Amino acid sequence: MNIIKAVYNFIVGDMVILIGVLVLLAVLLLINNVAALASIRVITGPLLIVALLAILITTLLREIKPRG
Numbered sequence: 001m002n003i004i005k006a007v008y009n010f011i012v013g014d015m016v017i018l019i020g021v022l023v024l025l026a027v028l029l030l031i032n033n034v035a036a037l038a039s040i041r042v043i044t045g046p047l048l049i050v051a052l053l054a055i056l057i058t059t060l061l062r063e064i065k066p067r068g
Contacts, residue, residue: 014059014062016055016059016062017056017059020051020054020055020058021052021055024048024051024052024055027047027051028044028047028048031047032044
């Protein structure tokens with residue numbers, strides 16, 4: 001179990017990053033593969049950038065926040 005946790009911490013580092021990126025990828029896959037969402041396909045680039053920044057800022061703020 002320690003090996004799995006060590007690999008997880010090396011690759012991801014935080015559960016917020018992992019869950020956020022997985023949700024973001026699922027949304028982007030839906031936008032690109034569902035025909036009804038073809039009209040919003042042009043925002044996938046900016047959406048990717050903004051969402052990744054939001055995920056990283058959320059993780060950073062969680063690390064900065066004092067634990068009480």
